[in-house]
Amino acid sequence: MTGYTLRELMVVAAARQIEDGQVVFVGMRLPLLGFLLAKRTHAPQAIGLYENGIIREMPSAEMLYTMSDPPNIYRATSCADMLAVMGLLQQGRVDVGFIGGAEIDRFGNLNTTLVRADGRRAIRLPGSGGACDIASLAHRLIAIMAHEKRRFRERVSYITSPGYGEGGNWRSAVGLPRGGPSVVITDKAILEFDPVTKEAVLSSVHPGISVDDVLAHTGWPLRVSKDLDETPPPTEEELSIIRELDPRGFWTR
Amino acid sequence: MTLSEAIEQYVPDGASIVMGTAMEALIPFAAGHEIIRQRKRDLTLIGPISDILFDQLIGAGCVEKVIAAWVGNVSGGSAYNLRRAVEEGMPRPLEMEDHTNFTIALGLHAGALGVPYLPARTALGSDIQRRNDHLRSITCPYTGDRLIAVRAIEPDVAIVHVQRADEAGNCHLWGNLGVTIDAVRASRRVIVTAEEIVPADVILSDPNRTLIPGFLVTAVVEQPWGAHPSPVVGYYNRDNDYFHEYHRETKTPEQFHRWLQRWVLGVKDRNHYLERLGRDRREALRPRRRAPSAPAEFGY
Numbered sequence: 001m002t003g004y005t006l007r008e009l010m011v012v013a014a015a016r017q018i019e020d021g022q023v024v025f026v027g028m029r030l031p032l033l034g035f036l037l038a039k040r041t042h043a044p045q046a047i048g049l050y051e052n053g054i055i056r057e058m059p060s061a062e063m064l065y066t067m068s069d070p071p072n073i074y075r076a077t078s079c080a081d082m083l084a085v086m087g088l089l090q091q092g093r094v095d096v097g098f099i100g101g102a103e104i105d106r107f108g109n110l111n112t113t114l115v116r117a118d119g120r121r122a123i124r125l126p127g128s129g130g131a132c133d134i135a136s137l138a139h140r141l142i143a144i145m146a147h148e149k150r151r152f153r154e155r156v157s158y159i160t161s162p163g164y165g166e167g168g169n170w171r172s173a174v175g176l177p178r179g180g181p182s183v184v185i186t187d188k189a190i191l192e193f194d195p196v197t198k199e200a201v202l203s204s205v206h207p208g209i210s211v212d213d214v215l216a217h218t219g220w221p222l223r224v225s226k227d228l229d230e231t232p233p234p235t236e237e238e239l240s241i242i243r244e245l246d247p248r249g250f251w252t253r
Numbered sequence: 254m255t256l257s258e259a260i261e262q263y264v265p266d267g268a269s270i271v272m273g274t275a276m277e278a279l280i281p282f283a284a285g286h287e288i289i290r291q292r293k294r295d296l297t298l299i300g301p302i303s304d305i306l307f308d309q310l311i312g313a314g315c316v317e318k319v320i321a322a323w324v325g326n327v328s329g330g331s332a333y334n335l336r337r338a339v340e341e342g343m344p345r346p347l348e349m350e351d352h353t354n355f356t357i358a359l360g361l362h363a364g365a366l367g368v369p370y371l372p373a374r375t376a377l378g379s380d381i382q383r384r385n386d387h388l389r390s391i392t393c394p395y396t397g398d399r400l401i402a403v404r405a406i407e408p409d410v411a412i413v414h415v416q417r418a419d420e421a422g423n424c425h426l427w428g429n430l431g432v433t434i435d436a437v438r439a440s441r442r443v444i445v446t447a448e449e450i451v452p453a454d455v456i457l458s459d460p461n462r463t464l465i466p467g468f469l470v471t472a473v474v475e476q477p478w479g480a481h482p483s484p485v486v487g488y489y490n491r492d493n494d495y496f497h498e499y500h501r502e503t504k505t506p507e508q509f510h511r512w513l514q515r516w517v518l519g520v521k522d523r524n525h526y527l528e529r530l531g532r533d534r535r536e537a538l539r540p541r542r543r544a545p546s547a548p549a550e551f552g553y
Contacts, residue, residue: 028327051354052276052429065493066304066327068278070486073428074544081430082276082301082358090355090374113351113380124339126325126332128381129302130354136375162378174378175390175399 004234006187007252008242009206010144011037012234013185014098017142021045022095023088025134028067029251030144031098033242036060040241049094051130053080063246086130089137092178097138099131101145103156106200106220107170108163108181108193110135110143111156128160135161140182147186147217154220164198189214190231194223204229256479257522259444259472260287264410267295269320271361271408271440273303274433277327278486279426280306281414281446283479283523289313290517299408301354301432304483305499308332309517311347312509318348320406322357328493329500334509343506351381356388358432360406364439370402377401411440414480415465416487417455418447422470425455425462428486437465446476448488459549478527478535489538 007030014034018024020043026035035048036059048056050067055078062071073079088094101110102125112131115123135141141163145151163181164170171180180198184191190204201223205214207230215222234242246252264270270288273280285306288296295317298307302323310316311324312334325332338347352360355375363371372391376382377399382390387404413433415426422445426433437443445465450473456463467473482492503509520526527535 050429052278052431054429065491066277068276068429068431068484069491070428070484070540073486079427079429081434082354082432083362083435086355086358086375121340124336124349126330126335127321127323127351128353129323132353132379132381133355133375136377136379159378159380162376165378170378175374176377177374 004239005253006206008234008239009231010185010187011242011252012238013190013231014142014144015041015238017183018043018046018096023047023049023093025049025051025089025094025097025138026067027098027100028064029100031142032064033245033251034098036245037238037241041238047077049085049088051082051085051133053082053085054078055080055085063250086133089133092137092139094138096140096142097134098142098144099134099161101131101143101151101161103151103153104143104145104184105153105156105163107165107167107198108143108184108200109156109159109165110161110163111158113160114158116157117150131161135163135181136176136179138179141179143181143184145184145186147188147214149217149219152218152220164193167198168196170198188217192225199223201225202228204231206231207233254472254474256283256287256446256474256476257291259474260284260291263442263444263471264288264293266293268409269297269299270410270412271299271406271436272412273300273306274411274413274436275429275431276302277304277491278428278484279414279480280304280483281412281479282306282481282483283476284412284444284446285310286517286523286526288315289513299357299406301357302327305332305496308334309513311335311338312344312503313513313517314344316347318350320350320352320357322352322354326496326500328496333503337506350385350387352385352388353381356401356403357406358435359403360387361432361435361439363403363405364407365435368405370404372400373403374400406439408436408440410442410444411436412444412446413437413465414446414476414485416447416485417449417451418445418473419451419453419456419467420473421453422465422467422473423453423456423463424465424470425459426464427462430464434464437469442471443469445470445473446479447473448477448479448485450475458551461549476523479523481530487540489535490540492534492538
């Protein structure tokens, strides 16, 4: 089992953000795989919440296309309604939440609603779903997205899911109770946020990717951490679990 | 009452309708397609997400406004009719009132509770909040905290699909519930489509599972496979291929009209649709294992 895809590396990086026993707002696609991988490796006691009302401790036996698929209901811990899980999120009982995004900016604000590009017609995207709620209310937010210059913009054209706004203490100034983006996992790198200015900082590049490549695909002059790391590659165990969960490579190839 | 009669009588042009209340499951596609066939116009659609049902109604020209957190194709991402309507005004301009899942749930909960709004801490600082006049910011009279006041949502009609109901509309439903219970209570009328109509004794045997009491229900219709291609736990799984096909086959208005002719306008009712879907495809979606819950004892 030599070699791995960047998506597999992203799943592994997502899984490593989950600590054992934590309550996780799971999301779909790569974050879902990351949650299942964490459960099977270092975080067997992690608890998954889904905005449709499902709470799960036992990983589903089959890969899910959506959070409401019957395998996610079968032997769930609890099936309730949306307010039950959104209430837990608003109370501050969710440690980590995962979301994706079409656009992100230097303060971690995410856009999945309306993209405006210079001189072109605006593009309508599906919207928030639960992403804005997770970004507003989870203790830590992990964003997962493709690293492209058109997606990593100086300012997003629409804030669907608030990050650190204009930086500094913006979140508390607008009334958000906690949280904010902690890590952005891309197919090139991992970004974290300056504890004071709240600006994104390149903290780790994936094996085989250069810093220049990351900077060239970021739409603002991205700060580089003094302690820049290389993202640790997946272990054989992690890879074999991912390939067992996603045998046809639907999500990871 | 047939589904066609229920839609004809209780969904007038201009109505606001909440659908897709159990998120990606139990989406009332049969009812939605009947709305399209009856060429209802100027509707307002309400829901957290809707998967591809809202996109179909938008493309068919039935919709004036959408109040939702997410409109797309859960399998494919973007939905092309939504994009054409917002970006190009095709087939007609569409007003979007953007929400989050939580604010849709709270708006319906406020409606169900009979209060004008409910406070929340979500969406502060977002453009969703800034651009939606029904998510105004307020100051808490007790703590001084900044909050949003989510205005109550009171739809004209809720259309929900459930596993089973009796003739009086008392419903058993299970699996993830999304916003179903609040949507039913917040709405002026309720149309239920059920996989099965069962004797009242079956429903009475388990009152904790009777999440919709019949006296709130305006019409109940037996409609097996009424949620296809979305899943109904215990009855059928999600038809994932159908969602991918929809994504591939609706990229242009011409393609969408062919799709609509094949699956909606060119079939006379749900049975005809199921014939077109084919027995093999339906059988492949049936549960592969049985997993009944343990009975609960209600003896005294």
